[in-house]
Each structure stands twice: as structure tokens, then as C-alpha cells.
Amino acid sequence: MNPMKDVLVKIRTSDIFLDETIYPRENIDHKRIGIFVENLRDGFKFEPIEVQACPGKRGKYRILDGVHRWSAYKKTGQIEIDAIVKTLNSIDPLLYAAKLAIGPKQLTEAETRNTARRAFQTNPKLTSSEIGRAIGRSRQAVDSYIADLRATTLLELDLKIFHLNQLGIPQDRIAKRLGIPRRTLRDHLAEMPGLAFPPNSDLLKGFTVPQVAQKHGWPEPLVWSQALNKKDDQTRFKELNWGLRTWDLWNFIDCDNRFGDDWPGRIPAQLIAHILYFFSEQNDLIFDPMAGGGVCADTCLAMGRRCWSLDMDDRPEARPEIEPYHWDLEGKWDDLPIINSKDKPDLIICDPPYFDKKASEYAKQSISGLSRVNYLKFLERFFLFLKKISKKNIKLAFINADWRDFQNCPANKEDPKQAILIVDYYEIFKKTGWTLTHIIQAPLSSERFNPGVVAAMQKKKILGVTSRYVMILK
Numbered sequence: 001m002n003p004m005k006d007v008l009v010k011i012r013t014s015d016i017f018l019d020e021t022i023y024p025r026e027n028i029d030h031k032r033i034g035i036f037v038e039n040l041r042d043g044f045k046f047e048p049i050e051v052q053a054c055p056g057k058r059g060k061y062r063i064l065d066g067v068h069r070w071s072a073y074k075k076t077g078q079i080e081i082d083a084i085v086k087t088l089n090s091i092d093p094l095l096y097a098a099k100l101a102i103g104p105k106q107l108t109e110a111e112t113r114n115t116a117r118r119a120f121q122t123n124p125k126l127t128s129s130e131i132g133r134a135i136g137r138s139r140q141a142v143d144s145y146i147a148d149l150r151a152t153t154l155l156e157l158d159l160k161i162f163h164l165n166q167l168g169i170p171q172d173r174i175a176k177r178l179g180i181p182r183r184t185l186r187d188h189l190a191e192m193p194g195l196a197f198p199p200n201s202d203l204l205k206g207f208t209v210p211q212v213a214q215k216h217g218w219p220e221p222l223v224w225s226q227a228l229n230k231k232d233d234q235t236r237f238k239e240l241n242w243g244l245r246t247w248d249l250w251n252f253i254d255c256d257n258r259f260g261d262d263w264p265g266r267i268p269a270q271l272i273a274h275i276l277y278f279f280s281e282q283n284d285l286i287f288d289p290m291a292g293g294g295v296c297a298d299t300c301l302a303m304g305r306r307c308w309s310l311d312m313d314d315r316p317e318a319r320p321e322i323e324p325y326h327w328d329l330e331g332k333w334d335d336l337p338i339i340n341s342k343d344k345p346d347l348i349i350c351d352p353p354y355f356d357k358k359a360s361e362y363a364k365q366s367i368s369g370l371s372r373v374n375y376l377k378f379l380e381r382f383f384l385f386l387k388k389i390s391k392k393n394i395k396l397a398f399i400n401a402d403w404r405d406f407q408n409c410p411a412n413k414e415d416p417k418q419a420i421l422i423v424d425y426y427e428i429f430k431k432t433g434w435t436l437t438h439i440i441q442a443p444l445s446s447e448r449f450n451p452g453v454v455a456a457m458q459k460k461k462i463l464g465v466t467s468r469y470v471m472i473l474k
């Protein structure tokens with residue numbers, strides 16, 4: 001079947017279903033089904049129903065039009081029925097279903113209002129006229145149905161713009177990321193000073209950061225950026241309750257859950273904060289090319305730094321500040337979102353997958369799926385490229401760990417040719433023109449090992465890895 005065309009086919013009634021999220025009516029009319037059953041028994045032939053291949057459910061179809069006919073067919077024991085499989089492309093399926101529904105039997109006022117609201121909630125980019133045309137109402141009527149939803153959506157959009165702007169992401173990239181025209185973005189930006197006023201006035205009244213975040217629906221790191229505005233780094237550490245390490249051993253018991261998402265290979269915000277403290281200044285631009293759960297951007301907000309983040313994992317709703325980008329092995333990366341920017345990062349914080357550790361938890365195209373040779377080859381090209389996009393006095397903080405194939409293997413029998421040790425990264429840095437200035441130990445102390453596993457490792461003389469290092473280069 002060609003998926004790009006509407007096609008008439010026979011489909012098993014059991015492969016068709018009613019998806020309430022795209023059904024515009026409140027209830028099924030059982031009397032109507034009864035009449036249709038009678039009609040079928042009298043030999044009457046109905047028009048084919050319309051269905052859509054169900055997203056995410058192979059071989060299943062959801063009904064766009066003909067719920068009553070389909071129910072009647074099922075009641076009369078028909079196994080297969082004629083159906084048109086529609087390809088809607090960008091047309092909203094609920095609105096399409098509503099438009100067809102008002103033909104035979106008008107939607108009630110409540111159903112019409114509800115359909116307008118549900119369509120807008122699924123796709124806030126729909127205009128009132130578009131919704132109105134589908135449900136048979138004027139633009140003004142639709143405006144009144146969705147006024148409250150539109151206000152909330154606008155507020156959410158404002159907040160996203162404020163967030164991305166605070167991180168120093170240029171306007172063209174904010175507009176692209178949020179899917180809005182540059183002019184709309186400029187209109188919103190003009191409102192920005194007023195947006196922070198209510199949370200700031202609550203902070204002044206003595207409400208705590210979490211209280212303000214909850215009351216105004218702001219991400220907590222964004223409230224921290226307001227609460228700590230104009231304070232120096234040391235004061236920020238104190239207010240965030242982070243002990244400042246003086247020596248080159250940065251060990252933290254746990255990740256700070258206020259910053260970043262629960263993410264495979266998540267690093268503590270305190271670790272990022274220490275890199276920022278020692279190797280950057282306030283308002284510097286930080287670049288995190290493999291940002292994962294967003295801990296770097298969140299910490300930058302709290303520490304008064306700007307931050308650009310990229311990751312192959314695209315989460316536009318949860319993390320609009322992380323722009324999607326896949327660093328592929330062969331590409332030239334000249335389509336990189338930041339490539340044409342006038343601004344250049346002052347510090348790159350790079351926390352890639354530690355070779356194939358956690359490979360099963362990252363997306364398929366992750367560099368953790370590469371062979372050892374290709375992983376190292378990738379890093380060599382990557383380090384060279386980072387120099388190309390940087391200013392002269394750029395610094396790079398590279399976070400990684402020794403990788404040894406220690407599982408199930410006594411230390412004495414490990415194959416060193418399989419390992420990647422921190423010194424191997426050093427060799428690549430030397431080759432690509434980076435100068436190492438510091439190696440800081442930041443062990444994975446939060447890893448909890450089950451005592452049974454530890455006892456088994458000890459018995460077999462297996463030497464595990466909890467090492468992790470931050471290499472600083474210039």
C-alpha cells in the first residue's frame with residue numbers, strides 16, 4: 001500500500017478502533033447504531049468509513065469518520081469492511097474528524113467547544129480561523145472558546161524565550177528552535193523585563209527559590225539565575241549550599257537534583273560549578289556539545305554564565321535550550337547550528353559517553369556504539385574541529401574515565417589493547433594541538449555497588465573502575 005495516497009482497502013473490523021483523542025463527539029449514539037444494523041440486515045450498503053494508520057501501532061487503524069457504521073458492521077458479525085485509509089500530512093486529525101462529523105449530525109455546542117480546545121491543546125499553532133472552518137464556527141467564537149488556553153500557551157512561550165535568551169542563545173536560533181517567526185520573537189522579547197517582575201518581587205518578599213519556582217511555574221534553575229543575579233561566585237556557592245573544593249580532588253556524594261534531569265551518565269551540578277568557578281568568568285559563553293540531561297545549562301544559569309548546548313537526543317518540550325545535533329563519524333559538521341555565530345565560546349565543557357559505557361541507554365547513533373578505533377578517531381576529529389570554532393584563548397574541560405574491560409576478568413588478565421586510559425586521551429590532545437594544564441580527579445563516588453557483586457569481584461581479583469577525571473586544556 002502506498003502510504004502517501006488515500007486508498008480504498010478492506011480492513012478487518014478488529015484492526016480498526018475508536019481513538020477518543022480524535023473523536024469529536026461526547027458519546028456514541030446507540031440508537032443510531034441500531035438503525036444502521038437494521039439497514040445492513042435489509043441489504044443496504046454504506047459508504048466506506050475513513051481511517052488513519054495509527055501512529056505507533058503497526059497494522060491498526062483509528063477511525064476518522066464512521067464510528068456508528070463500524071459499530072453496526074461489528075454487531076452484524078462482519079469481519080472485513082471497506083475503508084479509505086487517509087494520509088492527512090499536516091491536517092489535524094481531530095479537526096478533520098470534526099469537519100466530517102458535522103455533515104450528517106451537528107456537533108452539540110459543548111462538543112464544538114471541546115473539539116476547538118482539544119485541537120488547540122494538541123497544536124497551539126492552529127489559528128482560530130483554521131479551527132473555526134473545521135468545526136463550523138466563526139473565528140470570534142473560537143477565540144472565546146480558547147482564550148484561557150491561548151493565554152497559558154503565550155505565557156509558556158514567553159518563559160521559553162526568557163530561558164533561552166538568558167542562556168545567551170542568539171535570536172535566529174531561538175526562533176528556529178521554538179518554531180516562531182523572528183518578528184514574533186522580537187515582540188515577545190520586548191515584554192521580557194516585565195516577565196521576571198512577579199517572581200523577583202516574591203523573592204524580595206522572602207519566598208524561597210523552590211516556592212517561587214512552583215508558584216510561577218518557572219524551572220528552578222531560572223529562578224536561581226534571578227535570585228543570585230549580580231552576586232559573586234563564592235556567594236553563589238554558599239547560597240546553593242555547595243562546599244567549595246580547594247584541592248584537585250572533587251568528589252561529590254550525589255548529584256544535586258535541582259539541576260539537570262535524571263539521565264544516563266549524569267554528572268553532578270557541583271562538578272560543573274567547580275569547572276565554571278576555576279576556569280571561567282561570569283557572563284562567559286560555555287558550550288556543551290553533548291549536553292544529555294542539561295545539567296551544564298542549568299548550572300550556568302545559577303552561576304551567571306551563558307550556555308549553548310547540543311545533543312542528538314531532541315527534547316523540544318522538556319529541554320528547548322538543548323539544540324538537536326548529531327555529530328556523525330564522517331560528517332564535516334559544517335551544518336553545526338553555532339558555526340556562523342559571531343559569538344564564540346570561552347569554555348567548552350565536553351562530557352561524552354565514556355566509550356561504550358551505558359551504550360544501551362543512549363540513542364543508536366551515539367558515539368558509544370562505535371568500535372574502540374572509531375571512537376578514538378571520532379575524538380581526534382572532534383578536538384581538531386573544536387579548535388576551528390573557538391576563540392584564541394579558549395579552554396576545554398574534558399570529562400572522562402579510564403575504560404578497562406574489567407568485568408568478569410581478573411586485573412592481571414585484562415587485555416590492555418582493549419582499554420582506553422586517560423593517557424590515551426592525552427595523546428590525542430597533544431596531536432590535535434591542545435595543551436593540558438590540569439588534571440582533576442572527580443571520582444564516580446555516587447555509584448553504589450551491591451555487596452554481593454563486590455564480594456564476587458574480590459574473589460575473582462577483578463579491579464573495578466570508579467575513576468573519573470576532568471582534563472583542562474587550552
Ligand SMILES: C[S@@+](CC[C@H](N)C(=O)[O-])C[C@H]1O[C@@H](n2cnc3c(N)ncnc32)[C@H](O)[C@@H]1O
Pocket residue numbers: 260261263264265266267268289290291292293294295296310311312313325326327328351352353354362363365366367368
Ligand atoms: C555522558 S552523556 C552527557 C551527560 C550530561 N553531562 C548530564 O550530566 O546529563 C553523553 C551524551 O552524549 C550524547 N551523544 C552521544 N553521541 C552523540 C553524537 N554522536 N552526537 C550528539 N550527541 C551524542 C548522548 O545522547 C548523551 O546524552
